[in-house]
Amino acid sequence: MLRETGSAQAALADASFQELCRRAYRFMLLARLAEDKLASLYRAGKIHGGVFLGRGQEALSVAGAMALRPGDIYAPLIRDAAGRLAFGEPLIDLFRTYLGSRLGPMRGRDGNVHRGDPRRGYLAMISHLGAMIAVVNGALFARRYRGQTGVVGLASLGDGGTSTGAFHEGINQAAVERLPLVLVIANNQYAYSTPTSRQFACKDLADKAPGYGVEAHRVDGTDLLACLTCLHEAVSRARAGGGPQLVVAQLLRLSGHGEHDDGAYMDPRLRELPLGRDCLPLAEKQLLQRGYVTTEELHRWRSEAQQTVESTAARVQQEPAPDPLLEDWCALSCRDMAEAPHGWESLAPGAKPGALV
Template sequence: MTRLSADQLRDVYRLMLLNRVVEERLVNLYRQNKVVGGLYRSLGQEATSVGTAFALEPGDLLAPLIRNLGSVLTRGISARDVISQYMAKASSPSLGKDGNLHFSNPGKGIYAPISMLGTLFPVVAGMLLAERLKGRRTVGMTYIGDGGTSVGAFHEGLNFAAVQKLPLIAIVEFNHWAYSTPYEKQCAAKTLADKAIGYGIPGEVVDGNDVLAVYEVTKRAVDRARAGGGPTLIEAKTYRLKGHAEHDPQAYVDKAELEEWRQRDPLPRLERFLEAAGVLDEGGRARILAGVQDEVDTDIAFAEASPFPDPALALEGVYADAELTRRLHEGVFVGGR
């Protein structure tokens, strides 16, 4: 049913749980006014982030959007970096200059979201072209929401990647909403995967709440891309169970529809599978949860105790800075490690 080993399955479960617990704890911090800026949940979408990123190999690159916390955790970014970043502490990857997932860690192959939706596509396509020119078989993955697929940059970047047969994995997260705009007012295509036909690349639709299905379809696409087969567009059907961000009470969402999707929560679904497969029992589940909670407790204590950035440094590192770039490439931040 899956090619993942028992250890890998437990790791996937731990990462989805970490994704959820970090966000739940960030909500508490947000309500205490300790988060600087917005808080963008991925509740109900954890399987898409984790399942896709889990299919990459070391050395591959990933450019997430703000809802892809699970993707960056899967690629080895610590909860400590994410929490420090949300709290805009000097110990955060952007040294307190930016919020949420807006940071890069080239050492771990993570490249920051770009706020102008769609723009990551031409950027990642260009990075992959550079990698090819250097003789490397690096695969790149980036994400776009159902709303974001309507912008020009998405089209231009994916078209270029298709023509150049670049190893780009385009993950389209169909979560039904683009802020308060429903899909029907966004696009007339039956499925977003149909757009792949126009680029001459494979398009796949997957149940985005089934982490194992997400992993399988992505792994196939990654293998094909690395072998020179070019990009794949994968549309993951999922649901945004929270508002656009914490400040949005999603009053425009039908309550029955929301409840229906709550029943399809990807986390209990994976728990049921792992239990039936004999991979995780009640004791194992409790141990993983306790480990995740301990980790997040320690990371929150670290972030709370960390100072805000020195205002005198506000103008440093704003433009290209060789020393800062070197430190980022080595994954060495002010916070140490």
């Protein structure tokens, strides 16, 4: 059942593959530059809470989202800025959510990587790892229930997330229901500070797939062309009725867990391995070698992307913050089911109980 993927030869014959690679690279680049900007805003103290980068994981992330079609379900995780952009998230939503703009999709109620547009199949992750898999399953079930075929749902996870009960329950559930789920594991060698040796004892995470009756794919997560080919194949098989697909990519987290973390615990020798390569310059090299782009184009794209990032960040920094006085402080959509505030809870936000005395 295991599918070794890594060769892009078959797909290379297709002229549209060139265009796919060019678009994919531009999303990777935009994500990288946007996240570099986030890191600098973080260092400048402009961001509340943490900043979590997908540096080194852009190729895998973008490949997953680009294998999807409009109408598919997408459940990205913390290191998926590139995939989010490729799935159609406006860049401004990234900055608005990190900076807590009132105009953002989460309105300051949730931040950083916790953003989405569930009505359009773009699920907003919770922090608990593995928890989005079953949600994708349910969304896929709903599509099938309504008679809609040819839909795929893709969920992202890391090596650490595979240790959760939710991962086991979710992938097993997808297999039992034979749902078109593509579960992409970015094995970036660390879950926060914990190396894979303290996370699992199997030789390869892809080996878990047959135990669930699920097809497995292995891919070099640093290689954009390999990722595009592999994810295209996995998504196609799910779409064609092949049941859930588990994709396991080898790569390295090229940052700390978040920007508060320098990753000093990471083994420097990993950087010397093929999995330690930075996917972005590697993709540039691949695209140039194949004649898919020119050096001039790369320069122009970078400068355009940089300008977009700077102007978007500048615009969002001018936007209004959420106002507690304008909040309805109601967690229910049915307002008549919400309890009236009682006691001193009814005080205006920001007021001190002492004001009554």
